[in-house]
Amino acid sequence: MRSQFYAALASFIITIALGILLIPALDKLKFGQTIRSDGPRRHLKKTGTPTMGGIIFIPAIALATILFSGISENALVVIFSMVGFGLIGFADDFIKITQKRSLGLRANQKLFFQLFLSIGLIIYIYSRYTRPTEILMPFYPGSIDIGAFYIPITLVFVIMGTVNSANLTDGLDGLVSGIIAIISFFYTVLLTMNNHWSLSIFSAAITGACLGFLLFNHHPARVFMGDTGSLGLGGALAALAVLSRSHFFLAIFGLIFIIETLSVILQVISFKLTGKRIFKMSPIHHHFELCGWSESKIVHMFWLITLMTGILGFLLYKEVIRPIS
Numbered sequence: 494m495r496s497q498f499y500a501a502l503a504s505f506i507i508t509i510a511l512g513i514l515l516i517p518a519l520d521k522l523k524f525g526q527t528i529r530s531d532g533p534r535r536h537l538k539k540t541g542t543p544t545m546g547g548i549i550f551i552p553a554i555a556l557a558t559i560l561f562s563g564i565s566e567n568a569l570v571v572i573f574s575m576v577g578f579g580l581i582g583f584a585d586d587f588i589k590i591t592q593k594r595s596l597g598l599r600a601n602q603k604l605f606f607q608l609f610l611s612i613g614l615i616i617y618i619y620s621r622y623t624r625p626t627e628i629l630m631p632f633y634p635g636s637i638d639i640g641a642f643y644i645p646i647t648l649v650f651v652i653m654g655t656v657n658s659a660n661l662t663d664g665l666d667g668l669v670s671g672i673i674a675i676i677s678f679f680y681t682v683l684l685t686m687n688n689h690w691s692l693s694i695f696s697a698a699i700t701g702a703c704l705g706f707l708l709f710n711h712h713p714a715r716v717f718m719g720d721t722g723s724l725g726l727g728g729a730l731a732a733l734a735v736l737s738r739s740h741f742f743l744a745i746f747g748l749i750f751i752i753e754t755l756s757v758i759l760q761v762i763s764f765k766l767t768g769k770r771i772f773k774m775s776p777i778h779h780h781f782e783l784c785g786w787s788e789s790k791i792v793h794m795f796w797l798i799t800l801m802t803g804i805l806g807f808l809l810y811k812e813v814i815r816p817i818s
Contacts, residue, residue, distance in 0.1 A: 497681050500561040500694045500699030507553035508705030512546075516709060516716050519543035524590050547585045547815030549709075550702035551579050554729070557698040562691040567736055570617055571695050573730035575627060577610045581726025586719040597720065610728070611652040614735055615644060628738045631745070631809045636738065651740050652731040658750035659727030661757060661776050662718060665788050666712035668778065671796045673726050674703035676746045679803040680733055683810050689737050699729055712789050737779055745806035749799050753777055 520543045532812035555572045562568045585597035619625045626643035627636040639646065663669040677699035703726075709715045718726075734743035744751065756777035763771045772780040781791045 494681075494685060495692055496505040496561045497579035497685060500557045501681075501697040501704075503560060504550075504553045504557035504698040504701030505705040507556060507801075508550045508702045509708060511549045511553060512706065512709045512716070515549055516543055516546075517732075519545060519716065523587075527585065531814065540718055544590070544717040544719040545583065545721050546706065546710065546716040546718040547725045549716070550706045550718075550722065551575060551725050553702045553705070554695070554698045557701065558691070558695045559625050559683075561698075565691040568691075568695060569731040570614070570690040571692065571729060571736065573615055575725050575729035578607070578728025579721050581610075582607045582660075582720030583720065585724075585806060586721050598650075607653050607656060608648075611648050614652060614732060615647055617646075618735060628740050629742065637654050642662070646740060647735055651734055651743065654754070655731040655734070655747065655750065656724055656727035656742065657746070658754040658772055659730070660723040662717060662721040662750055662753045663720075664776060665778055665782075666714040667707055667710050668792045668795060669718065669723055669726065670703045670707045670710050671792065672747075672749060672799045673730065674700050674707070675796065675799045675803055676730065676743075677703065677733075679746055679807055680737075680739075683739070683742075684733070684737055686811075687737065692733055692737055695729070696733055699726070712792070733795075739810070742806050742810055745809065746799070746803050748802040749795050756780070783803035 499526040505603045523541075524543055524545055554575065558568050558572060581598070581603060588597035606625070624636075624638065626640055629635075630637050653769065659669060659673070662672065677696045681693050681700060684696055706718065706722075710718065720752075730743065730747070734740055753776040756772055757775045759771055760775040763769060773783040774780055778791050778795065782788065
């Protein structure tokens with residue numbers, strides 16, 4: 494685990510250095526967040542806080558990975574996924590900033606570019622893996638070939654689901670940074686155990702970068718990661734899951750993302766069918782805010798839930814380790 498530790502440390506230090514350099518620049522350029530008018534009133538004071546913070550930690554993750562894993566094929570694929578989805582977020586953030594509005598790219602534009610990158614990742618699996626449709630399953634000592642279900646599960650739920658749920662969850666100071674730091678820590682341990690060397694270093698670099706970014710992003714945040722960061726990190730986690738065949742384990746680790754996404758889906762369905770809302774506001778972290786919970790309390794509770802699901806995923810993964818590729 495020595496290389497993984499050094500990768501995390503390097504990513505942590507680079508993120509802090511870039512944060513010190515870039516946050517004042519983002520502030521000077523007036524790259525500030527536009528807060529949605531229908532959100533919690535106390536969020537309005539965050540208007541103008543520098544955003545697009547993904548440009549701080551995405552380069553740190555990529556550089557630390559290359560430094561400690563070398564330029565391997567798997568390392569390049571996961572970096573490409575992170576950067577590719579991060580660029581979609583960058584375009585979204587840039588439009589929001591320049592147009593001074595809370596919405597950037599249109600939904601169909603986001604969907605098109607996400608679909609393009611997701612299909613590219615699946616094509617890579619089919620071209621490089623000898624048994625591309627096999628994945629690891631909880632409660633089963635080995636891998637299972639899911640055949641024709643592989644593409645829809647990987648495309649819709651693992652890649653695009655992870656990317657967009659990470660984006661939905663990014664609504665409170667430090668929330669997504671902490672959640673992904675925890676998830677990537679567990680991934681580092683599991684990938685190391687399963688001999689996915691370059692992937693474990695990439696995952697360690699994510700942990701280090703998220704912890705470094707938290708120094709600037711914890712409440713009250715000096716910078717937001719923006720869609721650049723949330724989509725980039727979502728793309729990174731999705732690529733880790735796909736390349737390590739751990740689709741369902743990502744669902745366990747990232748249960749909080751599923752809860753956040755389901756709260757939005759249920760809210761929309763309920764309102765369309767009955768005209769009534771289940772939650773005071775969705776995603777569900779805003780519901781707790783409107784119930785009177787402090788921002789820090791919600792963030793810490795969600796971190797704790799992620800730590801618990803991470804431990805659960807780790808215990809289940811130990812029973813199914815198979816070094817397949």
